[in-house]
Amino acid sequence: MTEIRAAIPEISSREELARYIHDLAARVENGSMPLENESAIGYMKAAAYWIEACPGFFENFGMETPDNPDWALIGMIFSAACVYE
Known part of the structure; x- marks a missing residue:
């Protein structure tokens, strides 16, 4: 999980956010x-x-x-929603 969070500050464009969310989805899918x-x-x-x-x-x-908000914050929201209750 630390690795995926470490990528958040690097998100600075719409394309990078899309890649991040694809990676996040793949990690959820593979467990x-x-x-x-x-x-x-x-x-x-x-x-x-x-x-x-x-x-x-x-x-x-x-x-x-x-x-x-910037692209990185949007990525943070997607990550947090995976585990936030």
Whole structure:
């Protein structure tokens, strides 16, 4: 999981985000990435809850919460929704 998270800061374009999400999906499919939310509804809700709670995530890591989302933040949301409940 650390490897997939390490790639997030490198996402700076729509194409890189698409590759990241394809890789994330492949990891979920082959079982190397846990998936707590197996339904689309559960996944969407987890993404929404994480977006609401992300200021705490950034604070815990000594980072500022972004005012303007970028491609990397969108990648972070997809990753977090896999495991956030």
